[in-house]
Amino acid sequence: MALFSQYAVATAKEAWQDAGFGIKGTEGANLPDMDRVGTILGVGIGGLEITDESFKTLFDKGPDRLSPLAIPELIANEGAGNIAIALGAKGPCQVVTTACASSTDAIGFAMDLIRAGRADVVIAGGSEAVIIEFTVGGFMKEKALSTHFNDTPEKACRPFNQDRDGFVMGEGAAILILESEEHAKARGAKVYAELAGYGATCDAYHITAPDPSADGAVKAIEVALKDAGVTDKSKVGYINAHGTSTHLNDQMETNAFKRVFGEEGAKKINISSTKPCHGHCLGATGAIEAAITALAIKDGFVPPTINYEKPDLEVDASKGETPLDLNYTPNVGVKRDIEVAISTSLGFGGHNGVLVLRKA
Numbered sequence: 001m002a003l004f005s006q007y008a009v010a011t012a013k014e015a016w017q018d019a020g021f022g023i024k025g026t027e028g029a030n031l032p033d034m035d036r037v038g039t040i041l042g043v044g045i046g047g048l049e050i051t052d053e054s055f056k057t058l059f060d061k062g063p064d065r066l067s068p069l070a071i072p073e074l075i076a077n078e079g080a081g082n083i084a085i086a087l088g089a090k091g092p093c094q095v096v097t098t099a100c101a102s103s104t105d106a107i108g109f110a111m112d113l114i115r116a117g118r119a120d121v122v123i124a125g126g127s128e129a130v131i132i133e134f135t136v137g138g139f140m141k142e143k144a145l146s147t148h149f150n151d152t153p154e155k156a157c158r159p160f161n162q163d164r165d166g167f168v169m170g171e172g173a174a175i176l177i178l179e180s181e182e183h184a185k186a187r188g189a190k191v192y193a194e195l196a197g198y199g200a201t202c203d204a205y206h207i208t209a210p211d212p213s214a215d216g217a218v219k220a221i222e223v224a225l226k227d228a229g230v231t232d233k234s235k236v237g238y239i240n241a242h243g244t245s246t247h248l249n250d251q252m253e254t255n256a257f258k259r260v261f262g263e264e265g266a267k268k269i270n271i272s273s274t275k276p277c278h279g280h281c282l283g284a285t286g287a288i289e290a291a292i293t294a295l296a297i298k299d300g301f302v303p304p305t306i307n308y309e310k311p312d313l314e315v316d317a318s319k320g321e322t323p324l325d326l327n328y329t330p331n332v333g334v335k336r337d338i339e340v341a342i343s344t345s346l347g348f349g350g351h352n353g354v355l356v357l358r359k360a
Contacts, residue, residue: 044283170279197228243273
C-alpha cells in the first residue's frame with residue numbers, strides 16, 4: 001500500500017475497534033450487517049510518493065522495471081478500498097477529493113448516506129501522505145508555506161497572528177465511525193458526539209485564494225447550522241477553524257465568523273486552529289479536526305491556538321479587512337461546556353465544507 005492507504009487502514013481499524021466492533025475473522029467479532037456498512041474517505045492527492053518513485057524508475061530504468069502495483073497503490077480510491085477489504089465493509093465505498101475540504105465533505109456525505117437509509121454504519125474520514133520534495137517545493141513556489149521561521153520551526157504555524165506567513169505541512173489520518181441513532185442505541189454504542197449538520201458551497205472565485213468577501217464560507221456555515229436545526233446561534237460554544245496561518249485564509253475566516261454570529265456574538269465563541277499542533281494535513285485535515293471537535297464536546301475542553309503572540313489588529317478597511325480580534329483561545333486550552341460546535345474546512349478551488357456537532 002501507499003503510505004496514505006497504510007494510514008487509512010491502521011486508523012480505520014483503531015476506530016472500528018473503539019466503536020465496539022471486532023475485526024472480521026476473529027472470534028466474537030460482534031459485527032453489524034456488513035452489507036450495510038459504507039466507507040467514504042477524503043483524500044486530497046493520494047499516493048504521490050508512488051508516482052514520484054515510478055517516474056524516477058521510468059526515466060532511469062525504463063517501463064519494464066515499473067512495479068505492477070504502482071497504479072493500484074497510487075490511485076486515491078484505494079484508500080477506501082483497502083479499508084473495506086480490511087474490515088469487510090460491503091456497502092457503498094467512495095472517495096471524495098475537494099482539496100483541503102475532502103474529509104469534511106466525506107463525513108458530510110457519509111451522514112447523508114445514513115439519513116437516506118442506504119447504510120446503518122459508515123466508516124468516514126480522511127488520509128493524506130504527501131510530504132515529499134515535489135509537494136514541499138510546489139507549495140513553496142506557490143508561497144503557501146511558512147518560510148520566516150526556519151530557525152524555529154515549532155513556531156512557524158501561527159494562525160491569526162500578525163506575522164503569519166503560511167502553513168506547515170502535516171500528514172496522517174483520522175477515521176470516525178458514523179452510525180444511525182437507532183442502530184447505535186440498539187447496540188448500546190459509545191457515543192462521543194452527535195453529527196448534526198453539514199453545509200458545502202463553492203466560492204467560484206479563484207483556484208487557490210479564498211473569496212475575501214467570505215460569502216461562500218458564510219453560506220456554508222449558515223447551511224450547516226440550518227441542517228442541524230440550530231436556530232439559536234448563541235448555543236455555538238466552539239469553532240475549530242480552518243486557520244491555516246496564511247494571511248488570506250485567517251482574515252477571510254474571521255470575517256465569516258463575524259458575519260454569521262455578529263461582532264459581539266462571535267467574540268463569545270471559543271475559536272481555535274489546531275494546525276500548529278498537527279500541521280495542515282490537506283485532505284485528512286477536516287477529519288482530524290472533526291475528531292478533535294467531537295472530543296472537545298465530550299471532554300468539555302477547548303484546545304488552544306498555540307503560537308498566538310501578535311494579534312493582527314492593523315488592517316486595511318478599504319479592502320474589506322476586519323481586525324482579527326476574536327477569542328482564538330490563545331496558547332492554553334480552557335474548560336467549557338460545549339452544547340454545539342462547528343468545524344470548518346476550506347480548500348483550494350473555493351471548496352467550503354462545514355460540520356456541526358452537538359453534545360450527545
